[in-house]
Amino acid sequence: MTYELYYWDGIPGRGEFVRLALEQAGADYVDVVRSDGGMARMMALMKNKTAGFVPFAPPFLKDGDILVSHAANILLYLGEKLGLAPRDEAGRIEANGLQLSITDFVVEIHDTHHPIGVSLYYEDQRDEALRRAENFIEERLPKFLGYFEKQLVRNSEGQIHAVGDMLTYVDLSLFHLVEGLRYAFPKAMTAAEPGYPLLVALNAQVRELPRIKAYLASERRLAFNEEGIFRHYPELDRA
Structure with missing residues (x-):
């Protein structure tokens, strides 16, 4: 499954903390807003009135049906999956x-x-x-x-x-x-x-x-x- 990272284009910002983990792990991911139509996709997720969870602001990560917001929370989620968190x-x-x-x-x-x-x-x-x-x-x-x-x-x-x-x-x-x-x-x-x-x-x-x-x-x-x-x-x- 390809991870989808949502963050503003043109700046490293808070999204860079997540990018570095994905890059070091060799994970398959897409920086959504840097692709065609990516900004519209990100804004749609943030304005979705029918979704169970709507992130307040980027960065957020989509992993299948799971949507994780905030850099530290994303890294907590990804850490064990990517082999970048302590074992205990x-x-x-x-x-x-x-x-x-x-x-x-x-x-x-x-x-x-x-x-x-x-x-x-x-x-x-x-x-x-x-x-x-x-x-x-x-x-x-x-x-x-x-x-x-x-x-x-x-x-x-x-x-x-x-x-x-x-x-x-x-x-x-x-x-x-x-x-x-x-x-x-x-x-x-x-x-x-x-x-x-x-x-x-x-x-x-x-x-x-x-x-x-x-x-x-x-x-x-x-x-x-x-x-x-x-x-x-x-x-x-x-x-």
Whole structure:
């Protein structure tokens, strides 16, 4: 069965956390909105008044008759199926908790450039964004990166993994998180990264996985830009 991934075209965004898992597993999937008529299909699912479950917003995944919403929930669903989740229940719960912490962090990253409202342009809230980004770089960035680094230290035995002794979707998500932060805050990340050596090493480790390496070099990989979660506005970035 081919998985159907629904997410906005043109941006990596939250959908990228799911794409990385599907790519690493070599799963058969289609990025629906990037195909002809895909946007209409996605909007139809979100406006379906007769369906038992209607997702609030993308990303969501269709697996046969099952429709799963929210990136962390999708990864919880896919993890065991794709061999990217711990084998034991305690490990799977731990992985989900870490993914939810990544979700929380992504919200704060987004709010650096849209601190008032998503319906307003960045230029309409630039002053507030400057203040929010300053606080983010000084307080929230080290708090979250420090938390994930401590998790890697606690779990590190030989190869670097966030949970257990195998590659999981959390490792892939931490890779994307660091990539996005490097794009959005290059100065701040250059200054910060020496303090998080295992996160940096995990990023390099994931980048060299054969399937991930091939994906990153392919047209399937969408570039970061100023329409998604991770946006680079030079005035918001500082060491």
